[in-house]
Amino acid sequence: MHQVQITSGLLIRIFYSVLWCLICMVIDSDGWAQPIQKTAGATHRFMRTLSPGASGSGLLLEPMASSLTGVDFANELKEATHLNNQITLNGSGVAAGDYDKDGLCDLYFCGLDSGNRLYRNTGGFRFEDVTEKAGVQCANRLSTGAVFVDFNADFFPDLLVNSIGQGTLVFVNNRDGTFSEVTNGIGFNRGNAGMSFAIADMDGDQYLDFTSPTTGPRH
């Protein structure tokens, strides 16, 4: 029988696989997941999850204003854009991950006619926009989905961003709060439109493998 050796590297990869399953979710210190809903052309809605009441009646959600959270991202979609390409009507996704390893989960929003935004979690449901400092704007690139994943195994989450027409954009974490785009050297899915990712060590060689459903070249 094939034996699977549990190593620290494998555990880290399992962690990020689980993290991918939690895309669109944020977990704060109270242990309850915070779902984020976002659609093309609409502002996001940041919902704080309250603990179930003593009656056990289930989870309660409480909306949080942008003025409180500092998360003011809006995914803009112009009519001309979706008339030119209906894929844009699928909207865009959010990546959640602790890119700076301070123990707080950060958020990366993908935009279509708006650039992407990275919000660093400063605690207490407060976030700061660090997009420009981090170098992950992806302006004019019709971003659809993203995921934080440590693809070079240096224990710092890197960033993959799917786009319409420009394939998968690849950013390596510089471990100082910034990222460097290395799409030209590593990029895959070139010229296609993708949205989601599936990431796992498919063949058990301790290296992560990637798959991203695509819709073919942009029409």
Ligand SMILES: [Ca+2]
């Ligand atoms: Ca963080």
Ligand SMILES: [Ca+2]
């Ligand atoms: Ca890394």
